[in-house]
Ligand SMILES: Nc1ncnc2c1ncn2[C@@H]1O[C@H](COP(=O)(O)OP(=O)(O)OP(=O)(O)O)[C@@H](O)[C@H]1O
């Protein structure tokens with residue numbers, strides 16, 4: 001038997017992925033070379049699997065198997081479907097930037113309503129004009145290499161120093177193409193003293209079984225106050241793997257929130273580096289999972305400098321045979337004295353077959369710090385359920401009220417009343433779909 | 436037809452029989468007091484009537500206006516007009532009292548095929564009732580019973596009773612943990628709800644409550660049975676002589 005002779009069916013498909021897409025990927029010859037190199041890295045590593053420590057609980061080989069071919073650019077029919085979905089998921093008053101099947105859709109975006117001091121470009125034009133380092137990240141992760149190789153488009157958003165945005169910027173990813181992949185990469189640069197709210201929404205416009213591989217690179221200057229809200233409400237059979245790289249300056253407040261209410265397999269992996277002293281980071285996450293959905297939130301908070309605080313609150317509601325994963329690592333570098341980092345995760349198991357994995361890690365190299373983590377997992381409290389039912393609430397309604405209270409502990413960290421109400425609404429719709 | 440008929444009820448909890456054939460009939464307009472020593476099964480009876488899971492009814496019947504109550508889910512019973520004011524009301528963090536009250540009231544109305552209350556009507560009603568029970572408005576913004584004192588929790592139960600207008604009110608030791616003033620306020624609230632269409636079952640250890648809520652009948656429970664029934668004077672008798680005489684009867 002000569003195994004080395006022929007490529008297997010699946011590895012042939014892997015190289016096809018890039019070969020068939022290459023002609024449509026934007027960028028100078030230098031960018032093309034970087035892409036090819038990134039793809040070789042991906043080909044060598046393959047999809048992450050359970051023997052890779054960071055992916056222990058989310059074995060993409062087992063859960064996803066293969067990466068689907070690059071989606072074709074949306075045509076007029078696709079864009080009109082996308083427009084309906086955008087309307088349904090738009091946050092009132094927000095400046096909308098739409099990526100349809102991974103391609104910036106100017107006609108669906110509020111390009112004329114961009115506030116002064118804000119610059120919006122597409123990844124495509126950025127790669128074609130000035131190469132830059134936008135495809136580079138300090139990561140050895142295979143899905144990020146794949147993203148660098150295949151990223152078709154994205155939003156390059158810059159907010160100048162001192163800008164106070166009254167309306168949020170909402171980036172909406174809409175999928176209209178079934179059984180295809182969208183590869184997006186966005187860059188958000190937020191200047192000093194900026195006050196802004198960035199929302200990212202992932203939605204489907206009738207599409208099924210699609211895949212999203214997104215990367216977002218964020219840098220925030222000193223003395224800024226930023227809310228970053230991500231709502232992953234993809235189709236029930238979609239795959240969404242997103243990687244965030246965030247760097248935070250000094251005396252800045254970042255309030256990050258993620259909620260997952262869809263997707264057969266989803267993972268948000270984030271590296272947040274606190275690079276300036278005196279900053280406050282709040283990360284709140286909610287996973288609402290049912291059927292056989294698999295939702296993973298993997299976060300590394302890197303306290304690289306002294307005197308920053310980080311607060312992570314994570315809530316998972318897991319029904320049927322769904323599986324929720326929370327991996328939270330807090331790194332405190334040797335210089336990062338007076339670090340205050342806390343992480344609390346709670347899972348609510350609505351069925352005997354529901355599964356929750358929680359992996360907290362503290363890597364502390366400084367001595368004058370206050371760090372901790374806690375975790376609980378359990379079912380709804382029968383005593384509370386009975387109390388509500390004795391007051392007339394049918395079983396599902398009683399459960400829904402308690403589930404809302406449970407996730408409310410994370411959602412209430414969103415400061416803006418309207419945004420919070422919007423997020424509560426998304427959670428309520430998930431609960432209605434459940435009953 | 437009687438409002439509530441408990442017939443020869445036998446109930447087990449975790450393989451142990453707690454109620455050994457209990458019979459009780461309550462008609463519209465009547466107020467019944469149930470007294471009896473700790474552990475005699477008073478709360479068990481109230482839980483089984485309200486439909487709390489974990490109790491196994493091995494024999495007997497509970498009829499509510501002739502309908503088999505044991506066949507109904509707890510929320511169906513509530514919608515039919517059964518209300519239990521709990522001995523130990525639970526705290527529900529994250530569920531605002533107002534949201535809870537409105538959701539519960541509208542769920543009951545919906546189950547009965549009635550229209551939902553409009554917000555202004557609902558607010559007006561809550562305001563009236565809470566005022567009469569001396570419950571400050573800001574308490575209603577908190578989570579259900581969260582951070583309420585023992586007495587406040589009990590008053591919150593009476594508030595719900597007044598709001599839901601049930602036809603059968605079971606009050607399980609609503610007097611425990613109440614100071615004298617709070618007791619009078621809560622009892623006034625209960626008395627205000629007395630009506631020819633509504634019956635009350637008042638579970639208590641103390642004659643004092645029955646000075647405020649004067650019963651038509653008093654029952655003595657001991658070891659899972661009603662061992663003696665009489666008029667309101669029976670409570671006075673018990674206060675003087677205690678339960679020892681009935682322990683043998685049971
Ligand atoms: N869930 C349970 N598991 C085991 N035993 C129980 C349970 N619930 C009640 N019991 C037992 O049943 C008996 C009756 O309890 P119950 O609470 O009904 O008494 P009670 O008359 O209300 O007493 P009290 O006056 O102290 O409130 C007690 O012996 C109690 O220990």
Ligand SMILES: [Mg+2]
Pocket residue numbers: 477478479522607
């Ligand atoms: Mg009791």
